[in-house]
Amino acid sequence: MLQQICLAMLFFVVCSSNASNPTVTVDQGQIIGKRLQFRAQDTDFDVDAYLGIPYAEAPVGPLRFKPPVPKEWQGELNAHEYGNSCPQPIIPALPFDLGKTSEDCLILNVYVPVPVRSNRAVMLWIHGGGYSMGAGSFANLETYPIASLGDVILVSINYRLGVFGFLATGDEVVPGNMGMLDQLETMKWVQKNIEAFGGDPNRVTIFGESAGSGSVSLHTLSPLSKGLFSGAIMQSGAATAPWAVLEDKTLFHKRAFGIGKLVGCEKEDTKQLLDCLVDVPTDDLLNASQRMMEVFPEDPEMLAFAPVYDDHFLPECPDTLISQRSFNPVNIMAGYNADEGTMAFVFRFPDATEKPHCDATEFEYYMAASKFHLTPLQKDALELVYFDNAMLTDPNPNYFDAFARISRDSGFACSTDTYLRGAAEADAGSVYAYYFNHHPSKSGFNTPWSGACHGDDTFFFGIHFTPNDFNLTDVEVEMTMKMIQYWTNFAKTGNPNIGTKNEEASSPAAKLLEWPQFTLDKRMYKELSPPMTNIPDPTGISCKLWNAYFPKLDAALADKQQECKSHWSKEEKESCSGEAKP
Structure with a gap:
């Protein structure tokens, strides 16, 4: 039984x-x-x-x-x-x-x-x-x-x-x-x-x-x-x-020594760092690791x-x-x-009973937190694919669906x-x-x-x-x-x-x-x-944006930058940017 x-x-x-x-x-x-x-x-x-x-x-x-x-x-x-x-x-x-x-x-x-x-x-x-x-x-x-x-x-x-x-x-x-x-x-x-x-x-x-x-x-x-x-x-x-x-690998190295510094293992080389880290209490190492993205917020x-x-x-x-x-x-x-x-x-709105309102400020927060490193042209392309007509005309649009x-x-x-x-x-x-x-x-x-x-x-x-x-x-x-x-x-x-x-x-x-x-x-x-x-x-259309268009755009901008360095006048070089046009 x-x-x-x-x-x-x-x-x-x-x-x-x-x-x-x-x-x-x-x-x-x-x-x-x-x-x-x-x-x-x-x-x-x-x-x-x-x-x-x-x-x-x-x-x-x-x-x-x-x-x-x-x-x-x-x-x-x-x-x-x-x-x-x-x-x-x-x-x-x-x-x-x-x-x-x-x-x-x-x-x-x-x-x-x-x-x-x-x-x-x-x-x-x-x-x-x-x-x-x-x-x-x-x-x-x-x-x-x-x-x-x-x-x-x-x-x-x-x-x-x-x-x-x-x-x-x-x-x-x-x-x-x-x-x-x-x-x-x-x-x-x-x-x-x-x-x-x-x-x-x-x-x-x-x-x-x-x-x-x-x-x-x-x-x-x-x-x-x-x-x-x-x-x-x-x-x-x-x-x-x-x-x-x-x-x-440069980033691996930086983070390893960064966590060493947080737990009192500031050493000269990686062998010394390892010898010190193996003796750090578990909780100390865990707590320090949770601070890494705060210590290096610029990391991609x-x-x-x-x-x-x-x-x-x-x-x-x-x-x-x-x-x-x-x-x-x-x-x-x-x-x-x-x-x-x-x-x-x-995780940000665990108690919400209906879809949260994500305004422009929240949208930029989420984009930054997600480590999106986009050029102005790429941001414009995202709007074309992910924003609907209502968002483009609403004075206070909800970016929830677009960001999701x-x-x-x-x-x-x-x-x-x-x-x-x-x-x-x-x-x-x-x-x-x-x-x-x-x-x-x-x-x-x-x-x-x-x-x-x-x-x-x-x-x-x-x-x-x-x-x-x-x-x-x-x-x-x-x-x-x-x-x-x-x-x-x-x-x-x-x-x-x-x-x-x-x-x-x-x-x-x-x-x-x-x-x-x-x-x-x-x-x-x-x-x-x-x-x-x-x-x-x-998701064929949107993935064409990420997998095909963005790489081509990056390559085109890189070519433009190279052309800028090689052939343009001094004045044109000073104004050269991702949005500049010859």
Whole structure:
């Protein structure tokens, strides 16, 4: 019998179980998990959960800022409880129960549907959070229903965040990307151990949202990740996004020494800096890292610490790798949400019950905060594309929708478009694109005006569920089941339409509207909303502005500046600017 219901989430009821604890034997010994039960649509499901499995030694002392060292253990490992979350700032607006945080946080969780069988497809979840927040699983936001509902094994991971995971000195002392190498180590762990859980190491799909999506995208380009997974799903983030990678090694160096100064490690060279930083208390280093954008407000990058171009994990910048067609041979699914940009307003107006009014001053604030470095001509072009007639005539227009779309396109949609086109041209695997355009009946952020906001997609396929005051409508329940089927079909076969290789996409067993591949001549997207229709590129015109027109404009202005320096008179040179005309 089931014990008393302990948490209701969406249309799932998650419960405890009196079943005996499941055990898995790996090379190092026995991992003892626990059985969980939940109900979905009047059906009971069992899941064997192995929680808090350490995959690397605690990255402390001399291991801080170093690549992960595989964890050594023997005998029995009790995997009944979630491990520590990695150190990170606390954001009250987010509904996450981080539990205990510690630098000893390099753990993963494995969820296996019952009954256990062999050769199940595996999905490895890489969480988002701007490379500075989040965890693979939370005590109040479970992750595992997708495993049983989609009949896959789910692995969720922690990786080092913020300064602990992405400090870089711009040289070989601290090359950076420790968090990315942590993720890489979990993939190696899966390849070595997942068969013991009934998983197929040849069918591993890595997937993530936001910074997790950016991470997944980088793994599709990194030579170190080749052969460790067969599929990649990117939800709201690509390697080509302006926030995904820091490329200026001079800037890495400046920020490393800047944080050293804040914590009393003002040193002459990077080796001395590292020797000092490894002894700084965790909280002091974390608190100092949160001040970095205040210390260097003029820096062009949006994030203080992020993956870097390091000649190792990332041998070239993403744009170069994509232009060289340097994709690992994997199947790809990528997409974004219709209202990614409303996220900025969610955090600034968390208690607003209707769409906030964004006046001209607020608009300029958001543009500056988003690190848009635009010439006057580029600003004029933005007005032509994003401002409607009412805004141009209203003495006090609301810039809310305009900024939300600018932020969506510049930060998510257009970089995803660049990545998808590159993947399709590289022809390293099948490519699928989606556009999440459903306004939830109740927003995950409790903001009824935020539309299909950044992160809202995660509430519809079983990775993070909100507390029990969030309930789906019957139509949304059906939509969720279809999304889970698309996602897990892709993990099983590389095709979201079919769950087995001998299943036809048009067969009654599929029960899904066909999702066409994304190709260069037919850039079709699956619209993730209850009808699940297929649509042409939803942001084609605006992304042409960002991806084609702006680069041409920059090149033309650069040519003009060069002409100014070489051929114009002294008077003409003095007046030469981005708006000047000969």
